[in-house]
Amino acid sequence: MHIEDLRTSAWRLNQRLKYIAQRGQILEGEYEATVREIIGRIKEEGDKALFEYIKRFDGLELDQDTVEIPYEELEKAYEEIDEETRQALEIAHDRIRRFHERQKENSFFVEEEGVILGMKVQPLERVGVYVPGGKAAYPSTVLMNVVPATVAGVEEVIMITPKPNPYTLAAAFICGVSRVFQVGGAHGVAALAFGTETIPKVDKIVGPGNIYVALAKKLLYGVVDIDMVAGPSEILIISDGSVREDWVAADLLSQAEHDELAGAFLITDKEEHAKKVVKAVYEMLKNLSRKEIAQKSIEKFGTVFLVEDLYQACQVANHIAPEHLEVLTEEPFKLLPYIKHAGAIFLGRYTPEALGDYILGPNHTLPTGGTARFFSPLGVYHFIKRSSVLYVTEEGFRDLSDHTKALAKAEGLEAHWLSVKIREES
Ligand SMILES: NC(=O)c1ccc[n+]([C@@H]2O[C@H](COP(=O)([O-])OP(=O)(O)OC[C@H]3O[C@@H](n4cnc5c(N)ncnc54)[C@H](O)[C@@H]3O)[C@@H](O)[C@H]2O)c1
Ligand SMILES: N[C@H](CO)Cc1c[nH]c[nH+]1
Ligand SMILES: [Zn+2]
Secondary structure (H helix, E strand, C coil): CEEEECCCCHHHHHHHHHHHHCHHHHHHHHHHHHHHHHHHHHHHHCHHHHHHHHHHHHCCCCCCCCCEECHHHHHHHHHHCCHHHHHHHHHHHHHHHHHHHCCCCCCEEEEECCEEEEEEEEECCEEEEECCCCCCCCHHHHHHHHHHHHHHCCCEEEEECCCCCHHHHHHHHHHCCCEEECCCHHHHHHHHHHCCCCCCCCCEEECCCCHHHHHHHHHHECCEEECCCCCCCEEEEEECCCCCHHHHHHHHHHHHCCCCCCEEEEEECCHHHHHHHHHHHHHHHCCCCCHHHHHHHHHHHCEEEECCCHHHHHHHHHHHCCCEEEEECCCHHHHHHHCCCCCEEEECCCCCHHHHHHCCCCCCCCCCCCHHHCCCCCCHHHHEEEEEEEEECHHHHHHHHHHHHHHHHHHCCHHHHHHHHHHHCC
């Protein structure tokens, strides 16, 4: 974990921020050629390439008969998992559903003289949900991705995941997934985008994943809609030294353990505190079961920024635009107005990011790599689309026809002008 003293040099600050802000693109650059090749082959060869990649990257011998997990398996998993986990999944499901119900958007219609105008809100018909499963299985991500889709009213939710376990299948049963396929990576995403002999083509692909998955979604945008770029996890903590160093260290490691490419950042105005957190990180690392992954992430991307004060801390955080931002200060709400860019903002010492990952209710599928500058958390709004509705009476038409013809004339579009004129004369 590197300590960067931003108090001393504005030039250094700019250099470092530029590097960190570009982290997303730098990461993607290294993987783009591989992902493009995978996408190209799935497009051309469909299932043949798909089963080859499943074998190469996940070591599984699957075919058209075995790639789909039968629905009865989901029910069986739900019945067979331990009571403690089933209950936690049910409670998480309920809390996530209640939070997302608030995001529903209604159609509206307005009536003016001779005119009825409206916006018709409708759910997407068929969506693909990516649930990561390479280095860990993510039943919580099943809930986070599927609940907003069902709240929006999506008819068909196709879930793909490379290595399902009984917990992911039970979660899929709880939230009513339509079909589950055992496939992941860039090849799984491409299969959903183009459709293959066995994988149905979808209208939109949502959900997080590793760099291959995130990049595939980005490259396939246009063939299919996507929610956002949600790649390797990130946490940024702003700390004033008022929270125990081992708590801060544990929170940093909670995201580092997701992926070697995960990012863990601390910003503080207290040098002694910074040193103690770094020490605690290395102490804790020794005993982590996912030590190897977390250590690589901490070594490569882990950074502590020393700043003048908490306002500069917010500026630096806004530059990085992290997926998760924890504010571990005496008065966390005081900083909220200064935070402009973050996927999710966790305020106070008793709001560790892990609570948000699992149980609180807001979505844990969040933008990474600096894209929180413009993307939002996954929500019901990602699963709907809007159509404009327009109706005009004869009276309304005659009120607006002259202005319409004037604008058609100004644009030199004669047939537009004519389609109005022809009605005026009838
Ligand atoms: N941003 C978010 O909202 C969010 C939420 C949860 C998890 N995550 C992230 O999701 C990711 C999960 O990663 P994961 O690896 O455990 O699961 P994953 O399902 O995303 O990726 C695993 C798949 O990647 C493919 N793959 C692996 N190595 C490859 C290679 N060399 N070439 C081509 N394809 C390859 C394989 O098919 C494998 O099944 C982590 O980065 C985690 O931080 C992000
Ligand atoms: N922190 C992840 C999002 O970056 C979500 C997650 C799922 N399980 C544990 N954590
Ligand atoms: Zn997590």
